[in-house]
Amino acid sequence: MPKCTINGKSIEVKPGTTIIQAFKEAGEEIAHYCWHPALSVAGVCRLCMVQIEGQPKLQIACNTVVADNMVITNKSEPVKDAVRWGMDFHLINHPLDCPICDQAGECGLQEQYMRYGQYDPEMAEPKQKKHKVIDLGPTVVLDSERCILCSRCVRFTEEVTKTNELGIFNRGDRSEIGTFHNKPLNNNYSYNTIDICPVGALTSKDFRFRQRVWYLKEARSICTGCSTGCNVNVYFNEEGTWRVKPVQNDKVNGYWMCDKGRDVYKFTNLPVRLTSGKTGSKDNWNLLEAGALAKDVGATIRAAARSGADKIALVITGQYSNEDYDALFQFFSVGLGVQNIYHWINNPEDMNGFDGLLFRGDRNPNTKGLVARLEKYGVKTKWLDLEDKIKAHDLTHIVIAGPENHSVFPDLETKLRLFDQVPNVVWLSAGKSVAVDGLTAVTTQIPMKTFIEKDGTYTNYAGLEQKVKRGTTIVAGALTLEEAVHLMSGEELDMNMRPLPPKYLKTNFLVHKGGPL
Amino acid sequence: MEVKLLTEHYDKPEFKALVGYKKLGGYDTLKKAFGMKPKEIIEIVKASGLRGRGGAGFPTGMKWSFLPENNEPRYLLCNADEGEPGTFKDRMMMERAPHQLIEGMVISAYAVQSKKSYIYIRGEYTESYRTVEKAIREAYDGGFLGKNILGSGFDHDMDVYSGAGAYICGEETGMISSLEGLKGQPKLKPPFPAVKGYLRKPTIVNNVETLAAVKYIIRDGAQAYRKNGTEKSAGTKLFSVSGNVVRPGNYEIPLGYPLKDLIFNLCGGLKHGRKLKAVIPGGSSAPVLTADEAMRATMDYECLAQMGSMLGSGAVIVIDDSNCMVDLMKVILHFYHHESCGQCTPCREGTGWLDKIVTSIVTGHGRLQDVQLLEKVAKNMMGRTICALSDAAAMPAISFVTKFRDEFEFFVREGRSKVKKEGYNYAQMHH
Numbered sequence: 001m002p003k004c005t006i007n008g009k010s011i012e013v014k015p016g017t018t019i020i021q022a023f024k025e026a027g028e029e030i031a032h033y034c035w036h037p038a039l040s041v042a043g044v045c046r047l048c049m050v051q052i053e054g055q056p057k058l059q060i061a062c063n064t065v066v067a068d069n070m071v072i073t074n075k076s077e078p079v080k081d082a083v084r085w086g087m088d089f090h091l092i093n094h095p096l097d098c099p100i101c102d103q104a105g106e107c108g109l110q111e112q113y114m115r116y117g118q119y120d121p122e123m124a125e126p127k128q129k130k131h132k133v134i135d136l137g138p139t140v141v142l143d144s145e146r147c148i149l150c151s152r153c154v155r156f157t158e159e160v161t162k163t164n165e166l167g168i169f170n171r172g173d174r175s176e177i178g179t180f181h182n183k184p185l186n187n188n189y190s191y192n193t194i195d196i197c198p199v200g201a202l203t204s205k206d207f208r209f210r211q212r213v214w215y216l217k218e219a220r221s222i223c224t225g226c227s228t229g230c231n232v233n234v235y236f237n238e239e240g241t242w243r244v245k246p247v248q249n250d251k252v253n254g255y256w257m258c259d260k261g262r263d264v265y266k267f268t269n270l271p272v273r274l275t276s277g278k279t280g281s282k283d284n285w286n287l288l289e290a291g292a293l294a295k296d297v298g299a300t301i302r303a304a305a306r307s308g309a310d311k312i313a314l315v316i317t318g319q320y321s322n323e324d325y326d327a328l329f330q331f332f333s334v335g336l337g338v339q340n341i342y343h344w345i346n347n348p349e350d351m352n353g354f355d356g357l358l359f360r361g362d363r364n365p366n367t368k369g370l371v372a373r374l375e376k377y378g379v380k381t382k383w384l385d386l387e388d389k390i391k392a393h394d395l396t397h398i399v400i401a402g403p404e405n406h407s408v409f410p411d412l413e414t415k416l417r418l419f420d421q422v423p424n425v426v427w428l429s430a431g432k433s434v435a436v437d438g439l440t441a442v443t444t445q446i447p448m449k450t451f452i453e454k455d456g457t458y459t460n461y462a463g464l465e466q467k468v469k470r471g472t473t474i475v476a477g478a479l480t481l482e483e484a485v486h487l488m489s490g491e492e493l494d495m496n497m498r499p500l501p502p503k504y505l506k507t508n509f510l511v512h513k514g515g516p517l
Numbered sequence: 518m519e520v521k522l523l524t525e526h527y528d529k530p531e532f533k534a535l536v537g538y539k540k541l542g543g544y545d546t547l548k549k550a551f552g553m554k555p556k557e558i559i560e561i562v563k564a565s566g567l568r569g570r571g572g573a574g575f576p577t578g579m580k581w582s583f584l585p586e587n588n589e590p591r592y593l594l595c596n597a598d599e600g601e602p603g604t605f606k607d608r609m610m611m612e613r614a615p616h617q618l619i620e621g622m623v624i625s626a627y628a629v630q631s632k633k634s635y636i637y638i639r640g641e642y643t644e645s646y647r648t649v650e651k652a653i654r655e656a657y658d659g660g661f662l663g664k665n666i667l668g669s670g671f672d673h674d675m676d677v678y679s680g681a682g683a684y685i686c687g688e689e690t691g692m693i694s695s696l697e698g699l700k701g702q703p704k705l706k707p708p709f710p711a712v713k714g715y716l717r718k719p720t721i722v723n724n725v726e727t728l729a730a731v732k733y734i735i736r737d738g739a740q741a742y743r744k745n746g747t748e749k750s751a752g753t754k755l756f757s758v759s760g761n762v763v764r765p766g767n768y769e770i771p772l773g774y775p776l777k778d779l780i781f782n783l784c785g786g787l788k789h790g791r792k793l794k795a796v797i798p799g800g801s802s803a804p805v806l807t808a809d810e811a812m813r814a815t816m817d818y819e820c821l822a823q824m825g826s827m828l829g830s831g832a833v834i835v836i837d838d839s840n841c842m843v844d845l846m847k848v849i850l851h852f853y854h855h856e857s858c859g860q861c862t863p864c865r866e867g868t869g870w871l872d873k874i875v876t877s878i879v880t881g882h883g884r885l886q887d888v889q890l891l892e893k894v895a896k897n898m899m900g901r902t903i904c905a906l907s908d909a910a911a912m913p914a915i916s917f918v919t920k921f922r923d924e925f926e927f928f929v930r931e932g933r934s935k936v937k938k939e940g941y942n943y944a945q946m947h948h
Binding site: 041042043044045046047049057058063081082085086088089090092093122123124125126128148149151168170171172173174175 | 858861865869874884887897900
């Protein structure tokens, strides 16, 4: 284990550690653009300059391996000067169009100029002209003038996705990022190139020109787009959520997330949400406050259960948290003695699908948590039993803990036609749906909270339990499934009272320390 | 005095073909080499004090001994991408004596136990390419390449590869990238080519003149080679003299030869009886020498290094007093701006910046602080990049400005050259 001194701090590192990694381990600041912990070393931005005792020349920290007893600093005047000039070289041909740039506020150039630059520019000559607004593909737009040619995006498509869409064309200060003829940047991980772009060269078609980042707040959460459970930050303001970005977690997603997961914020926003409790049936709906409605429908179900729990069915999707499931099973299975509990699998053919990187065919965040509880409560039903029972008119009530994200339930309408044959339908879901509004049965719709509006735990495909915390509230009256169940059971609910998670849970702490680099 | 070791038979047209080459003692040294152990050859080359003739002047024998002791295939690459402005010696060597290069290469390949070598020839050198390719075919037919060469049990294959005209592909790792079919960009070091080079295998890259010289070192022995030159700069070297001299051309002289004699005796002095103003002694990347310095300089690695310049590739560019140094610097900086590969920020942006500043000056838009800015920008480009191109642009810039500051300041103040009545039309030249 080589020992070294970094800016006066003595640390011990693993053999083969590079100086820049040692700096990160020691918690010392170091300027850099091209180096990324998950990509190969390019050594081209020349900003991570360090002085090593006994070596006349400054060295780049990213390609120098720590040797025993190295004394390294980046606080000396030669290093500061080199970094200051490095910033100047990066900026002389940069358009400095921060007022109209989407990266402003989270830009590596802005941040590092304030930290290491702060000089008076001396460039008087016209800047290099390059192409702007280049459409790289369905997700990404390139501005070559803003690009600092760090090659992170190129290395990402080479090394991570192995799709090789991007390259650097031309040479010298005429170099530009580009795609090969007729081969757009079109893979399921393309948005990551925007995240790792330290400047505003790559911008997201989904997010550009929509919000200023400094007006957005961010909340740590888990992507609910599939069973991988990538760690994310959700960016929101009082109007709603605007984008999702991955957060480093080596146990789950590394530094990346897929493009499909980037859409999870979209179904949390008002236009697609069920905003109020509803009762009635096709073309005849009464709007009611969700809590009151839950109490009413709870009383009805309890009454129905007293006359025969076998007339009640419960359908559950893999979209809710473990706490939600616990409450649900406690009430229906233990409290009411309902045996007819069914797991609604939205995409049975792809349940075990996997693209080799992150994206999984099981597009529910918590199938594993649900299956565990089905086993715990001894539920061994088959979906076909439910269909038979409905066709035989054995059921009077059906309660459906429906999907949060309707877009991943291609079978939504066929399933609803099936449920519609039961006289009383209780539909719990975050999203609004024309199909649900068209049900002819006596229907109660209770609005649910989405993942960004509640606390809870999701179990990912590998059995790792990950917590989400409430970031914001988008639909004021919506309930969590757990809250709805408590109200249905007749309890008066203090909305602030949250059950603590049991102690045996594996807790996955988010380890990312912040910053866009 | 010229000492014709490598160039002894260069004026004989028959030396170019295998038959004539053999008549003049060709491939005899190869037979001699096969009688030695590979390690012995490396030791002889080390003892000869031969230093790389491409520009960096790294000791050749030492470079060879950096190869790791393993069973991986090894490659020998001949760097014939002669791109340094002012240099034209490798071209003559390939066109007049291709077999001399091939023989030197097979001996070197045997010494480093490489079974495959490539000659990477500058894209513009079409004649060299054709000549070397033909010579390789002849060598295969004559049994000097291929399986079991001259019954020694040593196999060696050789190929030529034409570059596409990029200066940066003359940098050894840039050349390796280009040979691998990638964009010609230097690679990050470490690992060095001797450990991971062509196709990530141990690779030795040597200049044409270096490899040809190996033949004569083996033929005559290390001590005989050392008879010419100085203690630290052994042997003879080809110098390409260009510029305002009466007889420009390639001259083979012993290292340590006075620059003054090279210009005024061998090259016949300056044209039209003009006065010497400056000399670039080692290709356009080498810092310029003033006339005074040039009169004192000897052509060897140590003297030029001591004067703050370098021997480089041995391209001597002689500048008389009719030339404007600002004009010349504009031409040099435009070249490096055009040729920077663009990987490392200081070089990509710095070469462009230098070019733009000096363009502003020569078009009459210079500011007084620009003269100092040229120096500052250049200093901050040095030693901070993957390869030496950044330094190659910065070194002439610094030396031009510091040694001929009055010409730069005059140009800024007056908006015209101190020397020339009329300048070039730079609006046309600069895109």
